[in-house]
Amino acid sequence: MLKLTKRTEYALTALSHMQSQGEGELTTAREISEKYSISFQLLSKILQHLSKENLIKPIQGAKGGYKLITDLTEISLWQFLEMMEGPLGLVDCIITSECQKMDGCVILSPIHKINKTVQNIFMNIPISDITN
Amino acid sequence: MLKLTKRTEYALTALSHMQSQGEGELTTAREISEKYSISFQLLSKILQHLSKENLIKPIQGAKGGYKLITDLTEISLWQFLEMMEGPLGLVDCIITSECQKMDGCVILSPIHKINKTVQNIFMNIPISDITN
DNA sequence: TTTATACAGGACTAAATGAGTCGTATTAGC
C-alpha cells in the first residue's frame, strides 16, 4: 500500500538527472535510458507525460531533447504523485467519492483523518528533496 | 501508491465491530459478513489470518466464533499493515533489500528518508484510533 | 533535398497483484 510505481521512480530519476545537468541544458530520452538502464520506450512515454504536465519542455528533431523548465522546489511530492499516478487516497471513497458501503461504514471517518495526515506530510515535501 | 487493500479494510471493519461488542464476546464471520456486506468466504480467510496473528481467538463448532484477545491500542498501524499486506516500502530495495539498479541509483537515499518518515508516523498511530 | 536523430502517441501484450469463489475437511454443541 505504499510502493511507488516504476513510472514514478523513473520520472524522479529522470528529473534528478536533468537537474544535475544544469539550467537550460538538453537531455535526451536515450541518454537517461542508457545511464540508468530504463526501457527507452517506457521512459519516452514518461518524459512525454512530464512534458504535458509542463515540468519539462520537449525539443523535437535532431539535436533535440528535453529541458527542465520548472523549479522543483515548488512541486510537492503529493502533487507529483497525483501527476504520475492519478488521484491518491487510502480508500476508494476518498479517490472517487463513491462507495456502496458508505452508510454503515465504521472506518470511514478515522481513515479519512489518517489520509489527511499523510497528505499534509507529502504536501510539505518538495520533490527537490529527492532530486537533489 | 497509498490505497489499502480490501483485505485490510475488511480486517479493520471486523476488528472495529468486535471491539464494539465488548470484552470477551463472541462474533461470527457470518454476522460481520452480513452486517457490512462483505463476502463471507473472503472475510473468513481474513479472520483466520487475524487468528494466526493472535489478534483474535477462534472458537470452533456450533456456538463458536471469534473473540478479540488483543489490546488494539498496543498495535501500530504500521505493524498491522505489515501483518495484512506483508513488508512495506516505497521502493523494492526497501522491501526486499535487492535491486539491480542499486549502484548508480540517484533517488535511493532520499526515498529511504521519506520512507522512514512515513514509517514513524504510522508506527505512532495505534489501530484503536481506527477501530474506536 | 535527403538522411539521420529525436520526440509523439495509439495499440497491443505480458506479468503481477488483488479480489473473490468452490469444495471439502474439521470441530464441537445439542
Next chain:
DNA sequence: GCTAATACGACTCATTTAGTCCTGTATAAA
C-alpha cells in the same frame, strides 16, 4: 447424528502495472 461454526488449499476472474511494437512528425545538418 445433525447442525453450525471455523480451516484451508486450489482455483477463477478482474484490475493494475510494466513493457513492447509500430508508425508518424519535426528539424538539424550534410
